[in-house]
Amino acid sequence: MNAQTMTLPADWRDFLALTKPRVMTLVVFTGLCGMLAAPVTIHPVLGFTAVLCIALGAGAAGALNQWYEADLDAKMKRTRGRPLPAGRMDRQSALHFGVGLAIFSVLLMGLAVNLPAAAILTVSILFYVLIYTVWLKRRTPQNIVIGGAAGAFPPLIGWAAATGDIALLPFLLFSLVFLWTPPHFWALALFVKTDYANAGVPMLPVVAGERTTRVQIGLYTLPMAAVAILPWPLGLTGAVYGVSAIVLTAVFGVLALRVATRTTQPDDAMKPEKRLFAWSILYLFAMFGALVADRWMPHA
Missing domain, CATH: 1.10.357.140 (UbiA prenyltransferase)
Incomplete structure (x- = not known):
């Protein structure tokens, strides 16, 4: 058989x-x-x-x-x-x-x-x-x-x-996850590139190379950061979410910048790509957790 x-x-x-x-x-x-x-x-x-x-x-x-x-x-x-x-x-x-x-x-x-x-x-x-x-x-x-x-x-x-129904805030949340996905997934794709190449899947690191992928991670982080913080100045959330979004997104931005500008090859266990990938998961959990905390915490 x-x-x-x-x-x-x-x-x-x-x-x-x-x-x-x-x-x-x-x-x-x-x-x-x-x-x-x-x-x-x-x-x-x-x-x-x-x-x-x-x-x-x-x-x-x-x-x-x-x-x-x-x-x-x-x-x-x-x-x-x-x-x-x-x-x-x-x-x-x-x-x-x-x-x-x-x-x-x-x-x-x-x-x-x-x-x-x-x-x-x-x-x-x-x-x-x-x-x-x-x-x-x-x-x-x-x-x-x-x-x-x-x-x-x-x-x-x-x-x-x-x-x-649907309102502006959930649309911004949709946009946040949408813009978060490329840097999150490309960070993963950078350290499993061989897997995708062997399977013939045209992931960005396979067809465009690591350098282009790192630059794209940095570029996509910019609109993601803007959308992440935007609900606060628009008055859709309070300061709990706004401050959390700024701090969490700043950390994301620093890690993405390290990936985007990396020219050396550090030890595999310390690759900036792995750090960004791990943080990106925690980031989304924390951002949405802050959103709920902001909604349910009493405001003055």
Whole structure:
């Protein structure tokens, strides 16, 4: 029997791995914060349901991404242990699981919460699967730039779940995540460039080189920083968020500048790219946490 068709029985851990739980954590958090930052209070049961739907939708997108990219994952060191390339699950099971999760999450959001939130959730799943995974990922080094919108939808969904509409603040939160994605992901791509090259994925470091990628990280950090701080001067948030945004973004900017201007090759464990990548994750958690703290703290 062909090795590609031999699969071991999948268990619950394999289905969980299909949902990309580590990625889902950030998606769920930003969606929850978007909901908590809204000017109205959602019923706890509906709020829990909305967050559950965001998690299920993100899991569905992750599963469908792995179903479509099983061949790429098999070629990359950091992904070859996933259920499909490792032979612990067949592709049809992953497809059915992903489609089922997607349909259930959207239907539940629409029936239990509201239609605007369900509509944005639908767009986010389709964007990640069809626009990023199917269309962009294998075709252009701008895959992360355009595809970054997929991960930026959760604050919009959370806000819409609470209010039933969209306002300027959640749009700025969407823009923050959208502009954050290229420097975050390109920092990762710089130290796993060989993986992407082996798989034939046209990530920016592979097709344009490390120097161009570092410069682009620095350039994208500038509009990201502006959008991160903008809610405060616009009067959409208070000083708790504003001061936090300035401090956190300043640290991000310093790390991005070190990446952008690096000319030497330090020890692998101390690479500025790894520091920026690690901070970028903490940064988004902290920024959205500050947003919620600002919303719920009493103001004079």
